[in-house]
Amino acid sequence: MKSYILPEFLIDRDDYRCIRCEVCVRQCAFDAHWYDEEDDEVRVDEDKCAGCLRCVTFCPTNALIVRRNPNQIPENANWTNEVLHNIYKQAETGGVLLTGMGCDKDYPIYWDRIVLDASQVTNPSIDPLREPMELRTYLGAKPDALEIGRKKGKSSVLTKISPQLRLETPIMFSALSYGAISYNVCESLARAASEFGTYYNTGEGGLHRDLYQYGDHTICQVASGRFGVHADYLEAAAALEIKIGQGAKPGIGGHLPGEKVSAEISHTRMIPEGTDALSPAPHHDIYSIEDLAQLIYALKEATHWEKPVSVKIAAVHNSAAIASGMVRAGADIIALDGIRGGTGAAPTMIRDNVGIPIELALASVDTRLREEGIRNRASIVVAGGIRSAADVVKAVALGADAVYIGTAALVALGCHVCQKCYTGKCNWGIATQDPYLTKRLNPEIGTRRLVNLLTGWSHEIMEILGGMGINAIESLRGNRLRLRGVGLSEEELRILGIRHAGA
Amino acid sequence: MAIYDYAIVGNSAAAINACDAIRARDAVGSIAIFSEEKYRCYSRPLISYLVAGEITTQGMYYRPSNYYRSAKVDFHKESRVVSINPAKKMLTTAGKEKVKWRKLLLATGFLPFVPPVNGVEETDYLTFVSWDDARRMLALTNKPAAALVVGAGLIGVKAAEALHARGAEVTVVEKMDRVLPLALDARASALVEERCSAKGIGIITGESVSGVESRGGHKGRAFLSDGSEIDFDILVMAVGVRPRTELAEAAGIDCRRGIEVDEYQSTSEMDIYAAGDAAIALDVVLGKPALNALWPVAALQGKYAGLNMAGDEVSYPGCNSMNSVEFFGLPVLSAGIVNPEGSDYEVITREDGDGEYRKVVVKGDTLVGMLMAGKIERAGILTSLIQERANVKRIKSCLLDEGFGLINFPHAIRQDRIVEALAGLKKADAVRGRRG
């Protein structure tokens, strides 16, 4: 069938600069470039270009420009190019549209409509280069009150504090499963988390045996497929996370195609090599809140009550009520994943249309838990579109204890957000299991890049805190007075629990 | 009477590399080098480059001009050693100088072998093994001349090429049926012959010179075995070379075709070592001692002789017949057995046109020979496999592939070579030495 889909991108090659070194040819797993020996020319097959810019980045002479194909249908606000493209594709294949990464629709990004406060005159801002500035964060249930005994003039804690995760910065690496991403990405995340003093999350891919050494900084997920879940796995973790939902695909399961299930992945996930790894939409042992409570306690029991248990849900309309139930069901950490949360593969329609922005979910959950007086019983971690230190600060001020970063971490590792993760041909060696591609990510470099990112963001958070005259992150957490909205409606302000700038 | 810790007879590859090795281990021991020539150490194989004008006389020297001084060596030039006395550890030079030694190295090299052809002694023929030979050739080719080269071995062909470069009209006569019959195989010989012919050099193979008639000085006429005659202005006799063993033999040192040495390059006499073209030492491919009158082999033997003389106990790893030559822009590299005889050998060849010809010879799972003509890059990888007697079972089929390299080695071996064995060649040598 003749395809009506136009190439998404065009590749311009500056012949003056091109030295025929073929770096682009070798770097493109989609085979968009090829060398024509007969004419000594490098040629392109633009239909195949994913727009990942690997070739552009690696071209030693900057001879390449990848640009959006200017051949567009006449401007139409309703029938956009994207809509047409999708329809052509489905008319040609009869399939469900697949995509990767997070929702790219232009729903309001509330982070960008919230501004931060700073000290002027009446209180001094603090210079983080000269004064201590504390980002340490503990995740886990906190008691309502501390019982303190006194003996011989010394106080000692009588209350048994629930297990806590200690973070040196309120940023963790989101759930990214081995299978969706390569081993080298997992190793980079694990090492960076260990080095910086934070945590990464295994996602539902199990934990490769070589990564057990980073267990102290690993949150092991228990998802609906139960892939790779066994006693040693639970034992290795610093914390466990029951994954109910994911921001990119609330309400649906996951699917790792069999071709990605290599020997190592098969071993790690405990499924036969080459078979599809299908995560059911629900946990088939959780059909109600009390079932969740049972699993939470089962996991706590299995790990001798030594590890906090997190429950992750996609941010949906009644997140606040759900979260309240989760806290009462014994979750130590509530992880909320907003509509912009990423994925290795999701149906486009789901990704782009199901769920709510994380900012609103966070605000309503935090408010609700406070209204119920149970906010201290669980930490809130938010995910789904945290792009910068400013987003982190705003999330913390809205009420989050910490954030998960997924896409941002992958971008630090080279991801160019081309959204072709589901093809398995990630030219940046991230969302792939092809050994030719996975080695493109050297975990030494990956670790360094991630640690640098955390270092940079942490410094920025400290700067912002210092500017507010605050020297400990807990004084920002839930401190919505330091936020103001810009261009937001009354209703949005009310939900966010902040006032409009100027007021 | 002078007493040297180390006395070295000879001043070429073996001698100098021995001297370097000694100095690396022993900074103070006294060293004497005796050379019958007047030159500082020069590179004998470069005489053809000198004649052809590719290098200047300055380029002939193997070491910088301050070499002997900086290495603290007493250099006795134009001082031919005429006898050695192993019992007294003493040598005598042609100038009646007597010198005692503690360790002696015989690096006496070779002499050209001139067969007893009728009339040849009456003719002022040239050989082509020394700088003086080159000077004579240069003088004789100052004006147009017809040159006849007898023998198409390495020396003969290089002489022919040099003469051609000097403008001479050259004819080469070879008794065997092709040029370079020992170093190359038939296909490579043909490639060389093609090049030579294209340049106007006459190649006559399968014929020998049965007699020479002098016409005064250098001029003369040669009679070939098929009855034809060739007039020449210059006659170059390049039939072969013979190791110089007369000094050793006279001193009662065991010699067969060359001076016999053990794995430490030590002769049958205590504290007397031999190395280089005069010595017959292990050929790893043949698995027995052999004469390999080749510069790199001489240098390696000299080095091991020097190390052992200075007190190390290291085995000479052995060598093989390695040749690197270039004729009229056609480089040809070979190592080990290139003309296998018998059915235990497997021969794989590959030809890519335009003089690009490659070949490997495998016996069982061992690579025993290789030849590369035209395209020679990375030949050393094959040489090293030959040298190491490596098992090539798994890579046999790709030895001649484009891009063959360490990538084709098993991972562990490759890793060991590249990463672990950065400084390990010596280690590998020692292992091989023990085995040999």
Added chain:
Amino acid sequence: MIRIVPKEEFCIGCRLCEIHCIVEHSKSKNIVKAYKKENRPIKRVEVEEEGHVSFALQCRHCEEAPCITACLSGAMQRDAESGAVINDPERCVGCWTCILVCPYGAVRRDEAERKVVGKCDLCPDLETPACVANCPNEALVIVED
């Protein structure tokens, strides 16, 4: 001395090492000029590739370097200061004996100017050799011993 160690598990086969080696050893040291206008020098590092495995290899600067022993002209010598095995192109006659004996295949013919061999010289003008500095994945690393 410094040595360059290839990490084959991270070599991505992009050959930027080869490209930058060529540029560094070119007259202009300008990549476009070196490739398009000048007599392009040979690469002194070579990426070997088979399937998904690849690595870049250049002269190992062996402690017991066979090329030095085998060199007919004395052009191949160890640099006393850096410890590197360096070929002196003034003295090299292009006899290819070093090519014959190098177990790594790390010496190549370089006939851009005259007939000599070329090999890795560890980029004496640079703080870090060009291949290492330009490897995008740190598949070439420097070790010092």
Added chain:
Amino acid sequence: MLRGIRFPDDKDFSGCSIFGMMNVRGEKFNGEDMITAIANMKDRSNGLGGGFAAYGIYPQYADLYCFQMMYDDEGARKESEEFLEASFEIETAEIIPTRACEGVRESPLLWRYFMQPRQKVTCELEDVESFIVSVVMDINRKIDGAFVFSSGKDMGVFKGVGFPEDIGRFFRLEEYEGYSWVAHGRFPTNTQAWWGGAHPFNILDWSVVHNGEISSYGINKRYLEMYGYVCTLFTDTEVVAYAVDLLVRRHGLSVEDMAKVLAAPLWDEIDRMPAEGKQLHTALRQTYGSILMNGPFSIIISNRNQMIGLTDRIRLRPLVAGRSGDIRYISSEEAPMHLIDDNVEDTWIPRGGEPIIAELENIARPAAVEENLLSLSGADS
């Protein structure tokens, strides 16, 4: 003056003078010296607020709760009194005596009530004090134009809009005898001054005077709200009073541990502590991180037994301690101590986050406090 000027979620930015004076033997003295001392730091206030708290001033009603109230009008008073009568036996209701004073204008109606909760009401409650707190919260929140500005026993708060010395004279403080006093001169940058917003802030017998700005106010307030404290006064100082009440009265923390919550040691310091201290302070920060008072402050927290001085962790606001026989001083500046007392023996500046505690000598006290008392009596703190 109490109506319509409150900004929800707002707080008051102020720089200020604070002064505390306590006789640890419980000997009483009148308010004269306090007025002199606070007036000495006049440039730290701007006439938009001043106030005092005094302990031991109502010995005749020592067992009764004294609610001191501000009313905008009689209507508010009526409503409040009806509300109070529902749950309290009111022994005495009287107008707080004042004198006309230049510099003090537009005062609200000022009343005080000595009373105790009715048996019926308190029977239902395990904890009378929590009931009192809830009554205060209810009046302040629900009755428009009425405001409880002091609710302890045998103590009272006197505050209003004006320079503190004028307020002192207005309330005729020379007529009151107490053993422990605190005073406050206010410099709000918020021009909207109102009587209720002056310091001290009080709940039960906790009084807080404060110089500084609590940058963490937003979260401190939200945390306290979870425990039923309704911040009605819209100033950050209020949260200090409630935090102290929560920690010490309700959660039973020692004053010292309470101080370590408000001005927590840095994690670096905690990490270097021996195991027990590390565990304690880690738990305190983990549990009470939301009422860490962040930002510049120096405060004096008083109750019937103690006077506690504290600065923020990195000491961004001034605080000086002094000693003169049985008298203990805590002040923004040193000069006022010398002005009113020729016998000040030693003075020192406490470290950031280190509480200094003056305490009545004749009361039973937890041993933990001893060390701090000792350190207060020495000059090495």
